[in-house]
Amino acid sequence: xxxxxxxxxxxxxxxxxxxxxxxxxxxxxxxxxxxxxxxxxxxxxxxxxxxxxxxxxxxxxxxxxxxxxxxxxxxxxxxxxxxxxxxxxxxxxxxxxxxxxxxxxxxxxxxxxxxxxxxxxxxxxxxxxxxxxxxxxxxxxxxxxxxxxxxxxxxxxxxxxxxxxxxxxxxxxxxxxxxxxxxxxxxxxxxxxxxxxxxxxxxxxxxxxxxxxxxxxxxxxxxxxxxxxxxxxxxxxxxxxxxxxxxxxxxxxxxxxxxxxxxxxxxxxxxxxxxxxxxxxxxxxxxxxxxxxxxxxxxxxxxxxxxxxxxxxxxxxxxxxxxxxxxxxxxxxxxxxxxxxxxxxxxxxxxxxxxxxxxxxxxxxxxxxxxxxxxxxxxxxxxxxxxxxxxxxxxxxxxxxxxxxxxxxxxxxxxxxxxxxxxxxxxxxxxxxxxxxxxxxxxxxxxxxxxxxxxxxxxxxxxxxxxxxxxxxxxxxxxxxxxxxxxxxxxxxxxxxxxxxxxxxxxxxxxxxxxxxxxxxxxxxxxxxxxxxxxxxxxxxxxxxxxxxxxxxxxxxxxxxxxxxxxxxxxxxxxxxxxxxxxxxxxxxxxxxxxxxxxxxxxxxxxxxxxxxxxxxxxxxxxxxxxxxxxxxxxxx
Ligand SMILES: [Zn+2]
Numbered sequence: 001x002x003x004x005x006x007x008x009x010x011x012x013x014x015x016x017x018x019x020x021x022x023x024x025x026x027x028x029x030x031x032x033x034x035x036x037x038x039x040x041x042x043x044x045x046x047x048x049x050x051x052x053x054x055x056x057x058x059x060x061x062x063x064x065x066x067x068x069x070x071x072x073x074x075x076x077x078x079x080x081x082x083x084x085x086x087x088x089x090x091x092x093x094x095x096x097x098x099x100x101x102x103x104x105x106x107x108x109x110x111x112x113x114x115x116x117x118x119x120x121x122x123x124x125x126x127x128x129x130x131x132x133x134x135x136x137x138x139x140x141x142x143x144x145x146x147x148x149x150x151x152x153x154x155x156x157x158x159x160x161x162x163x164x165x166x167x168x169x170x171x172x173x174x175x176x177x178x179x180x181x182x183x184x185x186x187x188x189x190x191x192x193x194x195x196x197x198x199x200x201x202x203x204x205x206x207x208x209x210x211x212x213x214x215x216x217x218x219x220x221x222x223x224x225x226x227x228x229x230x231x232x233x234x235x236x237x238x239x240x241x242x243x244x245x246x247x248x249x250x251x252x253x254x255x256x257x258x259x260x261x262x263x264x265x266x267x268x269x270x271x272x273x274x275x276x277x278x279x280x281x282x283x284x285x286x287x288x289x290x291x292x293x294x295x296x297x298x299x300x301x302x303x304x305x306x307x308x309x310x311x312x313x314x315x316x317x318x319x320x321x322x323x324x325x326x327x328x329x330x331x332x333x334x335x336x337x338x339x340x341x342x343x344x345x346x347x348x349x350x351x352x353x354x355x356x357x358x359x360x361x362x363x364x365x366x367x368x369x370x371x372x373x374x375x376x377x378x379x380x381x382x383x384x385x386x387x388x389x390x391x392x393x394x395x396x397x398x399x400x401x402x403x404x405x406x407x408x409x410x411x412x413x414x415x416x417x418x419x420x421x422x423x424x425x426x427x428x429x430x431x432x433x434x435x436x437x438x439x440x441x442x443x444x445x446x447x448x449x450x451x452x453x454x455x456x457x458x459x460x461x462x463x464x465x466x467x468x469x470x471x472x473x474x475x476x477x478x479x480x481x482x483x484x485x486x487x488x489x490x491x492x493x494x495x496x497x498x499x500x501x502x503x504x505x506x507x508x509x510x511x512x513x514x515x516x517x518x519x520x521x522x523x524x525x526x527x528x529x530x531x532x533x534x535x536x537x538x539x540x541x542x543x544x545x546x547x548x549x550x551x552x553x554x555x556x557x558x559x560x561x562x563x564x565x566x567x568x569x570x571x572x573x574x575x576x577x578x579x580x581x582x583x584x585x586x587x588x589x590x591x592x593x594x595x596x597x598x599x600x601x602x603x604x605x606x607x608x609x610x611x612x613x614x615x616x617x618x619x620x621x622x623x624x625x626x627x628x629x630x631x632x633x634x635x636x637x
Contacts, residue, residue, distance in 0.1 A: 525545055
């Protein structure tokens with residue numbers, strides 16, 4: 001799609017729910033969503049679907065882009081009523097496919113009326129199907145509240161959607177607004193693909209913050225929060241996100257959207273994650289993410305990651321992930337590019353834009369590398385299997401994570417792409433880098449939100465365009481082999497090495513606090529989930545135990561409750577004291593543990609003191625890591 005002029009863009013697209021004139025083309029399906037019950041997690045929807053007589057199948061979206069699995073929350077679809085010619089129509093679910101509804105359209109009927117409700121879950125863990133609303137805000141993903149007819153591609157189906165908001169709420173979306181009457185917003189018709197790619201953020205406490213105002217197309221932070229206070233983002237943080245917009249422009253060399261909106265829900269009572277779209281991202285953060293430095297430091301790389309997906313994941317997408325419709329299974333094998341490269345580019349953009357200091361960048365890298373290094377699952381499962389099995393691994397529990405190995409293609413993908421970046425820099429004596437790969441791969445000229453698929457061969461070919469090398473073997477060996485250690489060649493070529501010190505970094509402490517963890521996996525071999533009475537978790541629990549660690553050898557397993565340490569009630573402080581005292585003694589650390597309805601003392605024979613990951617300079621090796629995160633875009637005075 002050609003890029004309209006900048007002026008037309010400002011008038012037409014996604015400008016914070018402002019209207020333009022629209023008319024529905026023939027065959028358009030209308031979708032009216034009533035979100036006035038969103039504060040109690042309930043959505044109502046009505047569809048009108050043009051039809052002709054005969055048998056027909058209606059689908060509820062199952063495989064939603066960006067979630068890499070069959071996550072469509074069909075169990076929450078409720079109140080389904082279908083009528084034709086004013087008469088109720090019987091429907092029957094497919095016996096095997098829970099997402100398919102069969103109907104017989106009667107003679108003379110040209111339109112179906114469909115009513116349905118979406119029963120919003122209250123759990124905060126999960127993706128777009130998890131908690132999406134509070135009393136003060138809601139994030140509407142259209143795939144939750146619609147059906148679509150079999151037969152046509154979602155790229156051919158046209159939907160005219162409207163949304164009724166709770167009184168006085170404001171909204172933002174990538175969709176173009178046709179009219180805004182009272183609390184109801186009507187959007188201009190779009191394809192089903194585009195609709196599902198364009199969620200709507202709404203709320204009572206709302207703020208729009210323009211970023212890098214000199215850049216076209218426009219970029220905005222759209223904030224909806226549980227309180228006015230949470231909207232108080234500082235000019236310094238806005239300046240860092242503006243710099244992110246500039247740095248992304250330099251790194252990728254082109255943009256593939258007409259505008260970009262970070263749709264940010266700020267609440268402690270929605271699910272916390274990011275979901276990428278062509279022209280927006282659904283970013284769900286803690287209520288005080290922007291006003292509390294503590295939360296901000298641990299979550300500030302979310303937006304660079306989701307923003308990068310506009311290029312890698314949306315504009316360029318692995319062929320296996322560009323399925324024909326929302327029912328066809330996706331093939332996740334290239335997620336080490338889709339997510340792994342995005343993770344790498346997101347963290348280096350966090351460094352280049354100033355969202356992270358160089359020290360914070362290194363501390364994050366140390367933590368993720370050390371976690372990978374003690375993930376024993378790497379000794380049976382090659383990285384490529386974590387991508388192929390992604391659709392089941394996202395749902396896997398944290399318990400046994402080190403043994404199972406989970407979606408490691410994010411952080412191990414980062415190490416592989418860092419390895420590639422430093423290899424290119426070394427081979428070309430600093431003349432070329434992964435920046436050059438990005439400019440070729442993401443296609444050097446501006447377009448609208450188009451899709452171009454890629455394969456493994458395309459990745460190898462593009463790397464060879466940057467510098468000739470046996471990239472196929474380079475990648476295959478890292479993706480398909482069983483190893484005992486994380487791939488750290490990129491860190492070491494970059495002038496640093498992973499070491500352990502007795503003092504945790506501020507980033508380590510921040511991650512522990514945000515996740516309610518006490519992480520002693522590098523000493524005792526345990527990750528402890530702290531008690532959280534508000535969530536019905538009155539006792540600290542072992543979230544994971546590292547295979548062959550001292551805790552493992554003592555017989556401790558995930559799920560057990562930690563009651564006491566050396567004869568005293570458990571607290572993180574008592575445990576840390578015990579680790580330090582054991583360093584100079586020979587007595588084991590005695591842990592009182594409840595295993596189901598049994599209590600036992602477990603003796604952990606460990607005397608190595610506290611151990612926390614950090615990166616240390618390798619003398620006489622140039623600081624390539626520092627070079628990689630140096631800003632490339634000028635900062636305005
Ligand atoms: Zn991602």
